[in-house]
Amino acid sequence: MGLIKKATISEYWNRKHSSQSTPWFRKVFTRNRFQLLLKFLHLVDNRKIAPRNSPSYDPTAKFKPIVDHFNLKAKKHYSPSQNLSIDESLIGTKSRTVLRQYIPTKHAKFGVKLWMLTEAVTGYCFHFNVYKGKRYDPTPAGELQGSYVVISLLRAACLLNKWYHVFCDSFFTSLSLAKRLLNLHTYTTGTVRSNRPLPNLIKSVKLRASQSMFMRQQEILVCAFKEKEKRKNVKMLSTRYNAELVVNRKPKMITEYNKFMGGVDLNDMLTSFYEDGRKSTKMWKKIVFNIIHRMVINAYILYQQNSDNAKSRLHFIQLLIDDLSEDHMTRNRVNIGVLNDEINNQNLRKLPERKEKDCCICSVRNVPGGRKRSKHICVLCHKGVHKMCYKKHSRRCHADE
Known part of the structure; x- marks a missing residue:
């Protein structure tokens, strides 16, 4: 791209691929004009942002309008199915910012963390919050961070007291969260860490391969399952399923968890397919581009569900740009x-x-x-x-x- 003097992107493509068919895109404006627009792109007036030493300083202030706009429109145009997925996502960046987190299980490892609520089957992002760190986004005293995030997301999305079913991993799941959600007429299913409060029999049980144990306390069902001899026991709880075994003598709650837990990972995968990953010295611009990509994914999911002859996602993006x-x-x-x-x-x-x-x-x-x-x-x-x-x-x- 640095070799293009004043030619447009489409002219460059035509010169490079002159033997191929004409590309789908058209000349909108020159590269220089695009770079000029990108240079002066802003969402808020910097003079109205509180300085860093101010008590009212918000590290997400520069891109907060697009976050609020996304959450508002996502709820307005779509009603999700019963099964929901809550997990963390990461927008990769190594910029020097208080928002940067380290998550070794993610591909980027360093970046800005999002708490995301998605539809389990389609990956439609219904609501998300940007994690600001312990200093600017503290957890209330006496409450687990995972439980606080789940309740906050569901309350902000207006999905409590409607008998939705939430799937989440061991970072979020606990007995106290299951009881709170049940009182709020919401089902939950998820894996549980061994250091969380559980019946001692479930914690210390020794199982053979394909063997499971269940314990119930009113509507809450706790399960321990061992898939293979050399693996550790998997501990789960659910307020929706019964003590039922399905294929390969595996508990039904585990098969359903594997089926519906990947909503956030699906959204991340769809985002990575066509994300350009444009480099920028401004961290907040990279977040804005990522959010725009997630907007396009939501729009494509709506297009698929409301069209009898839905085209591919690439064709949809082309039509959108046109x-x-x-x-x-x-x-x-x-x-x-x-x-x-x-x-x-x-x-x-x-x-x-x-x-x-x-x-x-x-x-x-x-x-x-x-x-x-x-x-x-x-x-x-x-x-x-x-x-x-x-x-x-x-x-x-x-x-x-």
Whole structure:
């Protein structure tokens, strides 16, 4: 990309792949204009943001409007199915910021952590919060962070007291969370860590391969299961399923957990497919681009569920770009057409036969490859000039007069 001087992206592609068919995308604006727009991109007025030493300082202030917009629109246009998934996601970055977290199980390892609530089957992101760290996002005293995150997400998404079923991993799941959600008319299923409160019999039980043990306390069912001899026992709890074994004598709650737990991972995978990963010195811009990609994923899921002949995701992105740029392209075509007509009729004259002159605007002879020739000349000064360069040339020409 650094070798492109003033050519557009589409022109560069056409030169590089001239033997292939014409690419789907069109010239919207030049690379230089794109970089200029990217340079001055802002979501808020920096003068209105509290300084870092202020008690009201918010490290997410620069991109908070797009987070609020995303959560508002996600709830407005979609009602999820019963099975939900809650997990953490990571937007990879090594920028120096208080938002940066280290999660060794994630691909990026370092980045900004999101608490995400998604639909289990489709990966539709229904609500998410940006984790600001212990200093700016503390957990209430006497409460586990995982439980606090689950209740906060469900309350912000307005999904409590509707008998939704939440699947979460061992970081979030606990007996206290299961009881609280049950009182709020919400089911939960998830793995449980050994250091969390559990019946002693479940903690210390010794099982053989494909063997399981169940214990129930009212609506809460706790299970211990060992899949193979060399593996540790898996401990789970559920407020929805019964002590039932299915294929390979595996508890039903485990098979359902494996089926519906991956909603957040599915959303991350879909995001990584077409994310450009554009480098930026501004950490918040990388987060904004990632959120925009997740918006497109949500839009594609809605498109799939409301279309009988849904196209591929790539085709959907192409249609989306075409639609968003249509107004700009229409105005641009009209303006260029009017300009060319005026230039052709009044101010430019075409040279006879195959004669050409150096363009007085864009041609530079002392630079390798910098000489640009035109078949048109200005009727006033008789200098060579391209049609697209005439507007700049006319100012000089009239100034000389």
